[in-house]
Each structure stands twice: as structure tokens, then as C-alpha cells.
Amino acid sequence: MKTIAVGTKNEAKVAAVRSVFGEDCRLVALDVPSGVSAQPLSDEETRLGAIQRAQRALEAAEADIGIGLEGGVMKIDGRWWLCNWGALVDRNGVVVAASGARLVLPPDVGAGLEAGRELGDVMEEYTGRRNIRRKEGAVGVLTNGRVDRSAMFSHIVQLLAGQYEFFCQNGSFKV
Numbered sequence: 001m002k003t004i005a006v007g008t009k010n011e012a013k014v015a016a017v018r019s020v021f022g023e024d025c026r027l028v029a030l031d032v033p034s035g036v037s038a039q040p041l042s043d044e045e046t047r048l049g050a051i052q053r054a055q056r057a058l059e060a061a062e063a064d065i066g067i068g069l070e071g072g073v074m075k076i077d078g079r080w081w082l083c084n085w086g087a088l089v090d091r092n093g094v095v096v097a098a099s100g101a102r103l104v105l106p107p108d109v110g111a112g113l114e115a116g117r118e119l120g121d122v123m124e125e126y127t128g129r130r131n132i133r134r135k136e137g138a139v140g141v142l143t144n145g146r147v148d149r150s151a152m153f154s155h156i157v158q159l160l161a162g163q164y165e166f167f168c169q170n171g172s173f174k175v
């Protein structure tokens with residue numbers, strides 16, 4: 001049975017990996033540094049955080065596969081958008097990455113980000129609820145509960161698992 005290391009203890013993220021790999025693999029969840037800022041502010045930074053979490057989790061747990069999931073924000077035409085990235089790495093140096101849902105953030109939330117605050121903290125203030133980052137997430141709040149953070153990350157993990165299978169079968173691309 002393969003060991004999969006997930007570079008976080010955030011339950012919304014771990015549940016997403018469990019929903020895709022849980023049956024066939026042994027799952028280890030451990031906190032590792034993302035190597036980027038606590039609040040990534042671009043696609044590039046968010047993607048890099050996901051890759052570095054995956055690599056550090058793989059090494060720390062001596063796992064077969066490492067997975068990193070990172071939430072961030074990015075700006076388009078002056079508005080802040082939620083963005084999400086995932087990466088999967090293996091011991092042979094294969095790296096696959098995928099991005100997930102993107103949603104525009106309310107102007108008040110954007111102003112909090114501009115002031116240098118983390119999205120999770122801004123969302124708590126915006127909604128008056130605690131621990132949003134480990135539960136429904138900003139995506140859950142802003143989609144009226146239709147797509148929570150775990151479901152959103154599950155989609156990314158499906159994209160990673162599928163790309164990895166395709167790579168293993170075809171050996172035809174490297175990201």
C-alpha cells in the first residue's frame with residue numbers, strides 16, 4: 001500500500017485528499033512550511049507554495065507521494081480573486097500541478113487584503129464566524145454553501161490523481 005503525505009493538518013484539505021486516495025493508500029498529514037508567504041498574493045506564489053508543501057511532505061514522511069494544497073488570492077483588473085492550487089510529487093521527480101476554482105472577493109474583503117491581512121482572518125470578521133478556513137472556507141461562504149473548501153480541494157486532488165495516472169501510463173509530459 002502506498003503512503004501519501006499531505007503537507008497540512010487543515011481538515012478541509014486532508015478530507016479532500018482522503019476522499020480521493022483514502023481507500024487505497026495510507027495517509028499521513030503533517031504541517032510543513034509552504035516556503036511562501038502566509039497569504040500568497042498571486043497565482044505564481046500560490047502554485048509554488050503547493051509544490052513546496054508537496055515536496056517537503058514527501059521528504060519529511062518518506063512517503064511514495066507528496067501532496068500540497070495552497071489557497072491564495074490574485075488580482076485581475078483591480079479586483080481580488082480567490083485562487084487555489086495543488087501539486088503532487090513522487091520519488092522519481094515527477095511533479096504535477098493543477099489549479100481550482102476562482103471567485104471574485106467582495107470589495108471589503110479585498111480592502112482587508114490590501115491592508116496586509118490574511119484572508120482567513122478577514123473572512124472571520126466579514127461573516128462573524130470562527131474557523132472558516134478549516135470548514136466551509138471563503139468559497140463556501142461566497143457560494144452560499146453550495147461548494148465548500150473541501151469539495152473545492154477534492155476537485156483539485158482529482159485533477160492531480162488523474163494527471164498522475166495519465167503520466168504514469170503515457171510518460172509523455174512533465175509540468
Ligand SMILES: O=P(O)(O)OP(=O)(O)OP(=O)(O)OC[C@H]1O[C@@H](n2cnc3c(O)ncnc32)[C@H](O)[C@@H]1O
Pocket residue numbers: 007008009010013038039040069070071072118119120121123132133134136137138139140149
Ligand atoms: O494550515 P494550512 O494548510 O496553511 O491552511 P490555511 O487555512 O492557512 O490555508 P492556506 O495556507 O492554503 O491559505 C492561505 C491563506 O488564505 C486563507 N484562505 C485561503 N482560502 C481560504 C478560504 O477558502 N477560506 C478562508 N480562508 C482561506 C487562509 O486562511 C490563509 O490565510
Ligand SMILES: [Mg+2]
Pocket residue numbers: 038
Ligand atoms: Mg496557511
